[in-house]
Amino acid sequence: MKQDIHAIEVHNLTVSYDGRPVLWDIDFNLECGKIIGVIGPNGSGKTTSLKAIMGLLKPSSGFVKIFGKSLDEVRDRVAYVPQRESVDWDFPASVLDVVLMGRYRGTNLFRRSNKTDLEIALQSIAKVGLTEFKDRQISQLSGGQQQRVFIARALAQQADLYLMDEPFVGVDAATESAILSLLQEMKNQGKTVLIIHHDLQTVSDYFDYLVLLNTRLIAKGEPHEVLTKENLSNAYGGQLTLLSKIVDLIRQNEFPVREKGVDL
Amino acid sequence: MNDFFTILTASIVAINCALLGVFLLLRKMAMVGDAISHAVLPGIVIAYYFSGEKGSVLLLVGATLSGVLATFVIDLFSRKARVQGDAAIGMTYTLLFAVGMILIATLMQGNADIDQECVLYGDIALVNMDKIIIDDNLYIGPRALYTELVAGLVVFGSIIVGFKGFKLLSFNEDFAKSVGIKTSRWHYYLMGLVALTTVVAFEVVGAVLVVGFLIIPPATAQLVTHKLKAMLVWACVFGVLAVIAGYMAAVYFNVSITGAMVTVSGSVFALVFGIMRLRRSKSAKSVIAAEI
Numbered sequence: 001m002k003q004d005i006h007a008i009e010v011h012n013l014t015v016s017y018d019g020r021p022v023l024w025d026i027d028f029n030l031e032c033g034k035i036i037g038v039i040g041p042n043g044s045g046k047t048t049s050l051k052a053i054m055g056l057l058k059p060s061s062g063f064v065k066i067f068g069k070s071l072d073e074v075r076d077r078v079a080y081v082p083q084r085e086s087v088d089w090d091f092p093a094s095v096l097d098v099v100l101m102g103r104y105r106g107t108n109l110f111r112r113s114n115k116t117d118l119e120i121a122l123q124s125i126a127k128v129g130l131t132e133f134k135d136r137q138i139s140q141l142s143g144g145q146q147q148r149v150f151i152a153r154a155l156a157q158q159a160d161l162y163l164m165d166e167p168f169v170g171v172d173a174a175t176e177s178a179i180l181s182l183l184q185e186m187k188n189q190g191k192t193v194l195i196i197h198h199d200l201q202t203v204s205d206y207f208d209y210l211v212l213l214n215t216r217l218i219a220k221g222e223p224h225e226v227l228t229k230e231n232l233s234n235a236y237g238g239q240l241t242l243l244s245k246i247v248d249l250i251r252q253n254e255f256p257v258r259e260k261g262v263d264l
Numbered sequence: 265m266n267d268f269f270t271i272l273t274a275s276i277v278a279i280n281c282a283l284l285g286v287f288l289l290l291r292k293m294a295m296v297g298d299a300i301s302h303a304v305l306p307g308i309v310i311a312y313y314f315s316g317e318k319g320s321v322l323l324l325v326g327a328t329l330s331g332v333l334a335t336f337v338i339d340l341f342s343r344k345a346r347v348q349g350d351a352a353i354g355m356t357y358t359l360l361f362a363v364g365m366i367l368i369a370t371l372m373q374g375n376a377d378i379d380q381e382c383v384l385y386g387d388i389a390l391v392n393m394d395k396i397i398i399d400d401n402l403y404i405g406p407r408a409l410y411t412e413l414v415a416g417l418v419v420f421g422s423i424i425v426g427f428k429g430f431k432l433l434s435f436n437e438d439f440a441k442s443v444g445i446k447t448s449r450w451h452y453y454l455m456g457l458v459a460l461t462t463v464v465a466f467e468v469v470g471a472v473l474v475v476g477f478l479i480i481p482p483a484t485a486q487l488v489t490h491k492l493k494a495m496l497v498w499a500c501v502f503g504v505l506a507v508i509a510g511y512m513a514a515v516y517f518n519v520s521i522t523g524a525m526v527t528v529s530g531s532v533f534a535l536v537f538g539i540m541r542l543r544r545s546k547s548a549k550s551v552i553a554a555e556i
């Protein structure tokens with residue numbers, strides 16, 4: 001641990017839609033310089049928690065701090081990657097157009113994007129391997145390529161904290177590992193990455209820390225602490241046969257985790 | 265000369281509408297444009313009642329505000345009362361339009377200047393009646409032309425200056441918020457521009473057909489380009505094309521001018537759609553042929 005400042009502090013967070021709480025009294029602190037996974041079944045409030053952290057939804061109670069401050073004070077240090085389906089990909093824009101949006105700020109909207117912006121955008125496109133598609137219209141990309149456009153846009157923000165909503169959906173295995181090594185590299189530079197993830201089989205490989213949600217906070221901690229049969233059945237309900245399979249799988253995978261130097 | 269001024273005035277209406285319509289279309293808010301164009305009616309009537317003249321600034325402001333109010337009420341209905349989006353739109357604008365109709369019937373009794381016909385369908389043929397004459401005898405065009413020009417400068421200037429903001433608002437509102445952009449200000453500013461445009465356009469093309477000017481040219485433009493700036497330009501081109509061809513057709517067949525313009529606009533859409541389909545299937549065939 002570098003300092004005492006957490007990348008994200010979530011205190012007693014409750015968020016409701018129409019008076020119906022979908023997140024209930026959530027509480028966690030996330031350290032800087034880690035890759036953190038948020039997992040939980042469909043409708044468990046993962047997207048909602050990200051939106052609440054980003055100030056897109058007003059919590060009914062509780063509060064969030066980022067790098068020990070309110071979001072508005074540190075906004076330039078945070079990048080948000082929404083779920084891919086949240087936008088219309090038929091929008092008339094090229095890959096470069098969208099990635100350049102990562103350079104937009106509330107304060108620079110009225111000036112044209114400059115050379116630095118363009119360079120940063122092109123570098124970000126190169127990092128996700130889309131250089132040959134940079135002028136392509138975004139509707140003419142595959143789902144995985146569109147996802148990479150979103151990641152490039154976040155990279156162009158040059159933030160310290162990245163919040164990503166299911167960045168691996170519809171991405172092939174090769175791209176997934178390419179993105180993952182990109183994230184590892186960012187982590188090594190001291191950046192913090194929070195990812196909503198669905199694939200339980202890969203979580204223990206990918207993440208340093210896990211938050212398991214199902215409206216309430218079911219568990220938080222290092223993968224081996226969180227991925228227990230009890231926690232998973234609390235979160236995912238009764239499908240125990242499936243769950244015990246997953247737990248077995250995770251146990252088999254524990255060896256490589258240790259190898260990576262995660263102190264257990 | 266009168267023909268020229270009519271076409272010029274209508275062309276500026278078409279350009280204003282096309283520019284804003286592009287963003288309405290991209291934000292999937294075409295019907296909100298419809299709602300605004302109807303909801304400005306009570307504002308127009310009330311402001312007219314107090315000011316007594318068609319061209320007053322008070323009228324513009326009053327009517328524009330009532331258009332923005334409509335979008336505010338629509339948001340309220342759909343967010344707070346959880347009314348389905350299109351139902352919220354339908355409820356709001358029919359309600360406001362009905363209030364406007366009643367106001368016309370009561371406040372405007374026996375007033376020749378503003379009646380239901382003119383509000384609904386506009387009166388492009390009468391645009392030239394209200395002339396601006398300087399030096400006692402030099403006719404420099406109808407008043408409506410100048411109103412449209414001023415509105416056009418506001419719209420054009422706003423889109424040039426706020427291009428990045430409107431683009432991001434249309435593509436990804438949540439992301440815009442996340443980087444600290446005050447999206448609701450941008451939203452209501454856009455709605456205000458749409459309201460202003462429909463208010464100044466209503467006496468030229470009427471409240472019903474203005475939607476045709478807002479939506480059809482941008483929809484046609486979307487068929488031919490994948491670039492936002494090009495889409496804005498094409499939308500203006502298609503809008504002006506419909507105005508000129510529609511005017512000529514109306515004179516030739518002796519039918520309603522605005523009606524003809526919107527009809528031509530729709531036909532152009534159909535034509536472009538057909539051409540694009542043909543070209544696509546041809547190129548697909550040639551690819552297949554080449555592979556064989």
Ligand SMILES: Nc1ncnc2c1ncn2[C@@H]1O[C@H](COP(=O)(O)OP(=O)(O)OP(=O)(O)O)[C@@H](O)[C@H]1O
Nearest residue numbers: 017018022040041042043044045046047048049198
């Ligand atoms: N705009 C909304 N209005 C009302 N209810 C909503 C809204 N968005 C989400 N919900 C509800 O809130 C709950 C949590 O939704 P959320 O999108 O956060 O789930 P999630 O964990 O991201 O699910 P998924 O894995 O499917 O993405 C769900 O029950 C959902 O039905």
Ligand SMILES: [Mg+2]
Nearest residue numbers: 046047048083
């Ligand atoms: Mg989600």
